[in-house]
Amino acid sequence: MRSVPKLVKSHxxxxxxxxxxxxxxxxxxxxxxxxxPNRPTMSRQFMSELYTIVGISLIEVLSTHTSDEVxxxxxxxxxxxxxxxxxxxxxxxxxKLKEIEKNIARLTCEISLKNRRARSYExxxxxxxxxxxx
Numbered sequence: 001m002r003s004v005p006k007l008v009k010s011h012x013x014x015x016x017x018x019x020x021x022x023x024x025x026x027x028x029x030x031x032x033x034x035x036x037p038n039r040p041t042m043s044r045q046f047m048s049e050l051y052t053i054v055g056i057s058l059i060e061v062l063s064t065h066t067s068d069e070v071x072x073x074x075x076x077x078x079x080x081x082x083x084x085x086x087x088x089x090x091x092x093x094x095x096k097l098k099e100i101e102k103n104i105a106r107l108t109c110e111i112s113l114k115n116r117r118a119r120s121y122e123x124x125x126x127x128x129x130x131x132x133x134x
Contacts, residue, residue, distance in 0.1 A: 019072050030062050073097040 001007040046054070070076050073094040081087055107113060 029059060 001010065075090070081090075
């Protein structure tokens with residue numbers, strides 16, 4: 001990286017792919033993908049019992065949250081950094097996430113806006129988006 005904006009863009013891309021995009025692709029797919037007729041490429045011929053079980057098991061594993069996941073804006077322990085600047089930046093980031101989530105909830109309930117009469121898309125709720133584990 002030869003400039004700060006390029007570094008920021010690459011980090012933002014990594015964060016997006018490993019968090020919100022991952023949550024949208026994986027966690028919301030079980031109700032749809034485990035019903036085999038919804039996947040016509042899989043049902044062009046009869047699948048063996050083994051491949052049916054493997055396919056459904058794979059989708060179930062990919063779409064399930066684990067008990068030890070840490071979600072976007074959260075930390076496992078308060079002692080993850082001693083650098084005060086890093087902690088302040090993290091607190092600002094977490095605060096902005098909370099503001100964004102409140103704004104999404106408020107806009108979802110705003111009846112005067114188009115297509116706002118249902119619950120918000122929960123897959124993208126920050127407390128349901130797991131962080132990348134290194």
